[in-house]
Amino acid sequence: MHPSYQHLLGNLLVISSTIISWLVPSVSSGCSLAENQKTDDVTAYTGDSVLLPCSCTDPHAKPKSFTWRKHNTNRNSWDVITSESEQYRNRVQMGTAHSPGNLSLLISHLTEEDKGYYRCYLNQYYKDISLTVKGCSLAENQKTDDITAYTGDSVLLPCSCTEPHAKPENFTWQKYNTRRQTWDVITSESEQYRNRVQMGTAHSPGNLSLLISHLTEEDKGDYRCYLTNQKYKDIRLTVKGCSLAENQKTDDVTAYTGDSVLLPCSCTDPHAKPESFTWRKHNTNRNSWDVITSESEQYRNRVQMGTAHSPGNLSLLISHLTEEDKGYYRCYLNQYYKDIRLTIKGCSLAENQKTDYITAYTGDSVLLPCSCTEPHAKPERFTWEKHNTNRNSWDMITSESEQYRNRDQLGTAHSPGNLSLLISHLTEEHKGDYRCYLTNQKYKDIRLTIKGCSLAENQKTDDITAYTGDSVLLPCFCTEPHAKPESFTWKKRNTSRDTWDVISIESEQYRNRVQLGTVHSPGNLSLLISHLTEEDEGDYSCYLTNQKYKDIRLTVKEAPYKPVNPPPVDTDTTSPTASTKPTTTMTSPNGAHTSPLYTRHVILAGVGVLLLLMGLGGVICWRYRVQRREQTVSREGQTGQRRDQQTQDDVMYSTVAQINTTRPAPRAMDNGDNTEYARIKLN
Structure with a gap:
C-alpha cells in the first residue's frame, strides 16, 4: 500500500475514536465498601502480624481518600492511624499498589495494647473490626522446676507461653547471684555463657526455653524465665561433675609388645564429662610427670583418650606397644587422680642362641x-x-x-x-x-x-620288552622318594636325525598316551605309555642333568594272542550234536598252541565216564526196588498175581551235565546249555 494511503487511514481511525468517545456517556466507577457498616471479629497473637480486611466492591476502583481509625476508649473518639502514629510507627501498612480497591490494614509486631475496635472509613461508608490480641501467659507461672544435668553435656531449661503462637514483647533469662543476692541477666555475650546459650526458637514464638551447652559445675544454681513481675518461672539446676572412680588408687596392667592396651579411668557417673583432664607418665630421669598427647614424640599417632559415646570414660588407649612404654601412668583431674603401673612383656626367643x-x-x-x-x-x-x-x-x-x-x-x-x-x-x-x-x-x-634327587641306577640302561596294544612303565625314580627335582624330561632317540626328542602329552606320537610321574610320590619320575605301537620301540632317557640320567631300551613285540578264523557254522538243527559256536585256538601258559581236536577228545572222555556212573547208579536202584516188591508180595501171600501194570510206567530219569574242569581260559567248546537225559525203564 502507498505510504500516503496508510497515513490517511490512520487519521480516519483517530477521528472515529474521538467521535465515539463524545457520543458514549461517561460512567464513574467509584469505591463502595464491601460489608458496609458491618463489624468483623479478628483474633491474633502478640509478636505476630494481623491483616484487618477492608475493600471496595470493585477491586479496580480506587477511592480518592480513605482512613483507618482506632477507637480511643479513654476519650471515646476515633483516632486516625498512620505510620507516624506513636503507637504504630513503622508497624502499619495500608492497601496494596497492585490492587487499588484493597484498603486492608496490616499491623505487625502486635502487642496487647493493639487490641480494640478499628474502623475503615470512606466518606459516608465505613467497616468496623474488633481485634482481640492474645498475649503470652506463662505455663506454670511462678513455679519452680528441679533439673539435673552433667558437666560437658547440654541442658534445656523449659519455659513457654500457654499459647504457642504468642510471642511476648520482651522476656529475659536471669540467674541468681548468691554473692550479690541479685538476678543477673543472661545473654550470649555474658562472660560465663559466651557462645554457650540459645533462647527460644524461631519456628515456635511461644517457646522461651534456654539451652545451655558445655555445662560446667559453675552453671549450677537458680534460673528465672522473666516476663513481668507477675509472669516468671524459676528453675533450680543441679550440675553433676566428674568424680574419679578408684580415686588415688593404683592398678597393675600387663600387656605385650606390638599389642594394644587400655589404661582404665572413668567418672563415677558415666554421663559426666569433666571440663578438662590429662594423662601423664612418670619420668624417672627427671622425677616428674610428663603430659601425654597424640603429638608427644614417644606416643605420636599411638594414643587415644576417652570415647565420644561415653563422656565419663577417660581411659587411655596405647597401640603398637614397645618395651619403653612400661612405667607409671596417671589419669589426672584437678585434685583427683588414678595411677596405673604398666608392665610390658617383650619377646624373648625360645632356644635363644641355639x-x-x-x-x-x-x-x-x-x-x-x-x-x-x-x-x-x-x-x-x-x-x-x-x-x-x-x-x-x-x-x-x-x-x-x-x-x-x-x-x-x-x-x-x-x-x-x-x-x-x-x-x-x-x-x-x-x-x-x-x-x-x-x-x-x-x-x-x-x-x-x-x-635333592639322585637317580637310582644313574647312567645305566635297562632293557624292557612289551607288546603292541599293551601299556608299559619305564621306571625312573629318585633315591629319596620325597625329593622332587626342579625339572626333568623324558626323551626318545630319533635315529633318523640322531637327536633326542622331548616327550610330552602334546607330542604327536604320544598325544594322550603318556603320563609322567605321580603326584603322591614326588620322587617317582617313571613314564607310562599306553596303547603301544611298534613305532614306540627305541631308546628312552629319563633326563635330569648331564650327570643325572637313566636310559631304557624298549622292545615292542607283536601281541601273542591272535584269534584264528572260525570254521563254518553247521546250520543243520536236526542233529542233536550240531555246534552253533566257533572254535578258537588257545595258547597255553608256556606259549604253545593247544589243538581244538585234542580239547574235544578230553571233553568226550569226561562225558563217557559220567554216563557210565549214571548207568551203574540206575542198576543199583533197580535191584533195590525188586527186593522191596518181593517182600511185599510174600507178606500179603499173593503168589499168583503180578503187578506189571503198576510198574509199567515207572521210569527214572538221570540228568547228565557236561562239566568243564579246565582252568579259566577261553573255552573251545561251551556245553553249558547242552543237557542229555538217559531213560531207564524198571521191569
Whole structure:
C-alpha cells in the first residue's frame, strides 16, 4: 500500500475514536465498601502480624481518600492511624499498589495494647473490626522446676507461653547471684555463657526455653524465665561433675609388645564429662610427670583418650606397644587422680642362641621354627638372615630377594609371637645356615640340609620288552622318594636325525598316551605309555642333568594272542550234536598252541565216564526196588498175581551235565546249555 494511503487511514481511525468517545456517556466507577457498616471479629497473637480486611466492591476502583481509625476508649473518639502514629510507627501498612480497591490494614509486631475496635472509613461508608490480641501467659507461672544435668553435656531449661503462637514483647533469662543476692541477666555475650546459650526458637514464638551447652559445675544454681513481675518461672539446676572412680588408687596392667592396651579411668557417673583432664607418665630421669598427647614424640599417632559415646570414660588407649612404654601412668583431674603401673612383656626367643638341624627335600616346603616365649608378644622388629659363605656375611631374607621371591612367608597374623620362616619350592641352593635375628643378644640359628634327587641306577640302561596294544612303565625314580627335582624330561632317540626328542602329552606320537610321574610320590619320575605301537620301540632317557640320567631300551613285540578264523557254522538243527559256536585256538601258559581236536577228545572222555556212573547208579536202584516188591508180595501171600501194570510206567530219569574242569581260559567248546537225559525203564 502507498505510504500516503496508510497515513490517511490512520487519521480516519483517530477521528472515529474521538467521535465515539463524545457520543458514549461517561460512567464513574467509584469505591463502595464491601460489608458496609458491618463489624468483623479478628483474633491474633502478640509478636505476630494481623491483616484487618477492608475493600471496595470493585477491586479496580480506587477511592480518592480513605482512613483507618482506632477507637480511643479513654476519650471515646476515633483516632486516625498512620505510620507516624506513636503507637504504630513503622508497624502499619495500608492497601496494596497492585490492587487499588484493597484498603486492608496490616499491623505487625502486635502487642496487647493493639487490641480494640478499628474502623475503615470512606466518606459516608465505613467497616468496623474488633481485634482481640492474645498475649503470652506463662505455663506454670511462678513455679519452680528441679533439673539435673552433667558437666560437658547440654541442658534445656523449659519455659513457654500457654499459647504457642504468642510471642511476648520482651522476656529475659536471669540467674541468681548468691554473692550479690541479685538476678543477673543472661545473654550470649555474658562472660560465663559466651557462645554457650540459645533462647527460644524461631519456628515456635511461644517457646522461651534456654539451652545451655558445655555445662560446667559453675552453671549450677537458680534460673528465672522473666516476663513481668507477675509472669516468671524459676528453675533450680543441679550440675553433676566428674568424680574419679578408684580415686588415688593404683592398678597393675600387663600387656605385650606390638599389642594394644587400655589404661582404665572413668567418672563415677558415666554421663559426666569433666571440663578438662590429662594423662601423664612418670619420668624417672627427671622425677616428674610428663603430659601425654597424640603429638608427644614417644606416643605420636599411638594414643587415644576417652570415647565420644561415653563422656565419663577417660581411659587411655596405647597401640603398637614397645618395651619403653612400661612405667607409671596417671589419669589426672584437678585434685583427683588414678595411677596405673604398666608392665610390658617383650619377646624373648625360645632356644635363644641355639642351633637346630633340619632336613628337607627339593620341591617341598620347610618351616624354620622361631618364636617368642610369650606367644602374644610381638617384637618391634625381627629379620631372617642367611649366611653367605662367599662373603662370610649374613644376608637379609625378604619376599623380594631374588632367591626367595614369592616363596617365603614370615610369621602369622593370628600369633604375633610366631616368627617362623616358611620356604616353599625348595631347591638345593636353599641349604645353609639361617638366623632368626632380634638383637645381638637375641637370635636363633638353623642349619638347613636339602636332599635333592639322585637317580637310582644313574647312567645305566635297562632293557624292557612289551607288546603292541599293551601299556608299559619305564621306571625312573629318585633315591629319596620325597625329593622332587626342579625339572626333568623324558626323551626318545630319533635315529633318523640322531637327536633326542622331548616327550610330552602334546607330542604327536604320544598325544594322550603318556603320563609322567605321580603326584603322591614326588620322587617317582617313571613314564607310562599306553596303547603301544611298534613305532614306540627305541631308546628312552629319563633326563635330569648331564650327570643325572637313566636310559631304557624298549622292545615292542607283536601281541601273542591272535584269534584264528572260525570254521563254518553247521546250520543243520536236526542233529542233536550240531555246534552253533566257533572254535578258537588257545595258547597255553608256556606259549604253545593247544589243538581244538585234542580239547574235544578230553571233553568226550569226561562225558563217557559220567554216563557210565549214571548207568551203574540206575542198576543199583533197580535191584533195590525188586527186593522191596518181593517182600511185599510174600507178606500179603499173593503168589499168583503180578503187578506189571503198576510198574509199567515207572521210569527214572538221570540228568547228565557236561562239566568243564579246565582252568579259566577261553573255552573251545561251551556245553553249558547242552543237557542229555538217559531213560531207564524198571521191569
